[in-house]
Amino acid sequence: MLIIADSGSTKTDWFVVENNEITRTFRSQGINPFHQDVTEIRRTLNEEVLCMMTEELLSSDLQIAFYGSGCTVEKIPVMQQILAGGFSLPLQSVEVAGDLLGAARAVCGHESGIACILGTGANSCLYDGKEMISNIPPLGYILGDEGSGAVLGKRFMNGIFKGWIPERIKAMYLQETNQTYSSVISKVYSEPLANRYLATVSKFVGKHIDEEPLRKLVRDNFSDFMKYNILPYNEVSKIGFIGSVAVAFSDILKEVCNEYGFEVSRIDQSPVSGLLDYYSKLNVK
Secondary structure (H helix, E strand, C coil), X not given: CEEEEEEXXXXXXXXXXXXXXXXXXXXXXXXXXXXXXXXXXXXXXXXXXXXXXXXXXXXXXXXXXXXXXXXXXXXXXXXXXXXXXXXXCCHHHEEEEEHHHHHHHHHHCCCCEEEEEECCCEEEEEECCCCEEECCCCCHHHHCXXXXXHXXXXXXXXXXXXXXXCHHHHHXXXXXXXXXXXXXXXXXXXXXXXXXXXXXXXXXXXXXXXXXXXXXXXXXXXXXXXXXXXXXXXXXXXXXXXXXXXXHXXXXXXXXXXXXXXXXXXXXXXXXXXXXXXXXXXXXX
């Protein structure tokens, strides 16, 4: 039996897999070993995860595959110890990896390719069918993250307030979201998590994607992602994507990838279905 966990800083989705089928799902708060200490993570496991497990499940031949943000090389052993202790499993029954490797296994499976995450942030890697072999650093939404929802929002705000996006679109956005210039500036510079706030612009852009200036905004954002994050791998191969922004603008994303000579193999909101395929080919029961 297998438990797959897809974890971010906000939430963790847990999937119980039996005979290559998901039989149960539940959600806990996010687990991020980069931002949380061992005590806090153990408390989340005990209060929100282990209490959801049946005795039958806990006493079975269980394996855990935990993919999460904050699971760096230094933090992976810490998470392995916590999960193995919580589930009373030997260390070899627990696999911990970063969310980018999870995305790679989900979109590429056991074949080589390029895997990308396009959500609030952006990331990518070159994958050899087993492990990541190269990663262009995304640098975050201030220095990089081209292709992401946060950068789309940043460029949109620049456009509506500096005038290179038409005034009618600016008026439409401010009215629909009940915001003003002052409130936008305050949210970006005075409140926490500006990247998440900027990424919410994606919903407005998606709703009005028939507006040519907005379509061009999305296209240019994806084009910069390809130019600065994908072409440096010097590999023209299949490419796959995980994330809300990739799904929301999948038609434009495919067009841009094709223009750069890449075939899109898969675009999914979540890595779970792809990971299920990945593990089914390992004959994990």
